[in-house]
Amino acid sequence: MEKRDVAILGVGMTKFGYHPDKSLAELFAEAFFEAFEESNIELKDIEALYFGNFVGEMTDGSANLGGFVADEIGLKGIPARRYEAACASSSVAFREAYYAIATGIYDCVVVGGSERLYNAGTAIGTRALATAVDGVYEITAGLTFPGVFALAARLYSKKYEIPLDKLREKMAMVSIKNHKYGAINPKSQFYNKFGDLKVEDVLNSKMICSPLTLFDCCPMTDGASAVILTTADKAEDLIDTPVYVLGTGQSSAGALFRQKEDMIRAIPRKISSEMAYKEAGLTPKDIDFVEIHDCFTIAEIIASEAMGFFEYGKGADAVAEGVTSIDGDLPINPDGGLIGKGHPVGATGTAQIYTVAKILRNEYKYNPVKDAEIGMTDTLGGDFGTLVNIILGIHRRR
Amino acid sequence: MFKEFFDALLEGKVLGIKCKDCNSYSILKSTCDNCGSRNVEKVELSNKGIITTFTTTYVAPAGYDKECPYVVAFVELEEGCWLVGRLDIDAKLADEMGQDLIGKEVEIYGKEFPNEPYYPDKKRRVVPMFKLVS
Numbered sequence: 001m002e003k004r005d006v007a008i009l010g011v012g013m014t015k016f017g018y019h020p021d022k023s024l025a026e027l028f029a030e031a032f033f034e035a036f037e038e039s040n041i042e043l044k045d046i047e048a049l050y051f052g053n054f055v056g057e058m059t060d061g062s063a064n065l066g067g068f069v070a071d072e073i074g075l076k077g078i079p080a081r082r083y084e085a086a087c088a089s090s091s092v093a094f095r096e097a098y099y100a101i102a103t104g105i106y107d108c109v110v111v112g113g114s115e116r117l118y119n120a121g122t123a124i125g126t127r128a129l130a131t132a133v134d135g136v137y138e139i140t141a142g143l144t145f146p147g148v149f150a151l152a153a154r155l156y157s158k159k160y161e162i163p164l165d166k167l168r169e170k171m172a173m174v175s176i177k178n179h180k181y182g183a184i185n186p187k188s189q190f191y192n193k194f195g196d197l198k199v200e201d202v203l204n205s206k207m208i209c210s211p212l213t214l215f216d217c218c219p220m221t222d223g224a225s226a227v228i229l230t231t232a233d234k235a236e237d238l239i240d241t242p243v244y245v246l247g248t249g250q251s252s253a254g255a256l257f258r259q260k261e262d263m264i265r266a267i268p269r270k271i272s273s274e275m276a277y278k279e280a281g282l283t284p285k286d287i288d289f290v291e292i293h294d295c296f297t298i299a300e301i302i303a304s305e306a307m308g309f310f311e312y313g314k315g316a317d318a319v320a321e322g323v324t325s326i327d328g329d330l331p332i333n334p335d336g337g338l339i340g341k342g343h344p345v346g347a348t349g350t351a352q353i354y355t356v357a358k359i360l361r362n363e364y365k366y367n368p369v370k371d372a373e374i375g376m377t378d379t380l381g382g383d384f385g386t387l388v389n390i391i392l393g394i395h396r397r398r
Numbered sequence: 399m400f401k402e403f404f405d406a407l408l409e410g411k412v413l414g415i416k417c418k419d420c421n422s423y424s425i426l427k428s429t430c431d432n433c434g435s436r437n438v439e440k441v442e443l444s445n446k447g448i449i450t451t452f453t454t455t456y457v458a459p460a461g462y463d464k465e466c467p468y469v470v471a472f473v474e475l476e477e478g479c480w481l482v483g484r485l486d487i488d489a490k491l492a493d494e495m496g497q498d499l500i501g502k503e504v505e506i507y508g509k510e511f512p513n514e515p516y517y518p519d520k521k522r523r524v525v526p527m528f529k530l531v532s
């Protein structure tokens with residue numbers, strides 16, 4: 001089947017952080033209205049809602065969110081459904097929305113997500129996040145999300161023969177970089193905070209799951225994000241700077257212990273990113289910058305290798321050498337990433353798309369990536385259970 | 399099926415499957431971890447293994463906080479498959495030993511812990527425990 005080219009009309013995102021006064025639907029509405037204002041369409045043009053949310057049941061006692069969210073944004077009656085794939089919820093929603101337009105099911109849809117984990121508190125938040133690990137074997141042992149990447153960090157150190165203290169210093173550089181960028185992004189949870197961390201600050205902060213400290217981890221966050229998608233043809237009629245969807249990929253895996261040593265090679269991510277490169281007709285070398293799922297410092301390193309940017313075992317060096325900094329060859333997380341900006345799980349994927357679109361349109365003035373034409377997102381759900389990669393560009397697919 | 403695994407574990411046995419197509423072993427499951435085949439037979443796996451990685455957890459989810467700090471570990475059994483469980487040593491000692499724990503031999507047994515509201519088995523919660531073989 002011939003696929004139509006798809007483009008982004010508008011993007012929106014709430015400030016990330018603590019939102020005790022807004023419901024999941026109200027938060028999403030704030031992000032949606034920002035996206036809608038810049039889209040030059042009428043509300044009635046939007047035909048369906050693709051909504052990402054991870055743990056509304058546990059944080060807000062609320063499920064079946066599609067209808068409530070559609071009603072909140074004034075779109076009562078349209079097909080609306082919730083997508084749940086842990087941290088990749090809104091990226092999965094985005095990919096389904098993209099295919100719906102590409103294949104002609106709809107001409108214009110809204111996709112996004114919202115989540116309220118900060119408001120839920122650490123104990124409920126940690127339990128809610130832990131629903132994304134294997135629900136029988138891994139949870140009974142008390143495996144948590146920081147735990148997953150702590151296991152990965154120790155295995156990475158062992159397999160690639162990098163002494164753990166050396167690896168921890170390189171991991172700290174990820175935190176320093178992402179906090180530095182997050183601190184200058186007004187929508188970040190840590191705006192104006194932690195912009196000048198030192199390696200010792202990261203190493204000596206509170207131990208969460210050894211060897212990961214608090215500054216190795218992204219925070220618990222409330223927030224929402226939204227993207228309005230349409231056909232490339234329509235977008236070119238409506239706005240000056242459409243951002244085109246060039247390629248998407250998705251993959252999955254079972255329990256982490258069943259992935260064995262592959263957990264540091266993130267095989268589903270390799271599959272997913274290769275799928276996206278293939279659809280876009282591009283290679284890792286063509287990517288100008290990436291929004292990577294840095295839920296933990298070591299996660300960013302492992303991801304950068306699995307996506308084909310660095311050899312296995314070399315991602316940690318790339319960070320330490322500044323390759324992934326804003327003025328390096330491959331800027332990673334110029335908006336602060338999950339660590340600096342925050343991680344409202346179900347909203348994270350489309351928040352990455354928000355940043356990529358803003359940078360490609362030259363509207364991201366806090367930390368611009370010079371001459372960027374192609375950007376990519378990487379969203380991880382659970383312990384490699386779901387992987388989504390999306391490639392966006394300012395020119396149509398060749 | 400998971401009930402069978404934990405019943406056996408409480409008797410010190412680790413249940414798994416052997417794949418008749420690719421000859422690899424998996425912890426009890428409907429299909430082979432390696433190739434997805436249903437052509438598998440139930441087998442008793444070795445109850446000894448080697449620590450491949452671990453972490454000491456200082457911030458636990460609701461329902462697990464009273465057990466904190468605890469050490470979660472992955473262990474590779476003699477048959478090649480991995481199992482997740484808890485290391486039966488003091489959390490402080492685990493962090494002192496650090497990377498030296500990786501590669502150490504353990505014996506596997508099952509232990510019951512207080513249940514929590516979301517666990518799939520509403521009657522009990524059994525944890526695979528790993529005891530260092532000195």
Ligand SMILES: [Zn+2]
Pocket residue numbers: 417418419420421422430431432433434435
């Ligand atoms: Zn097999």
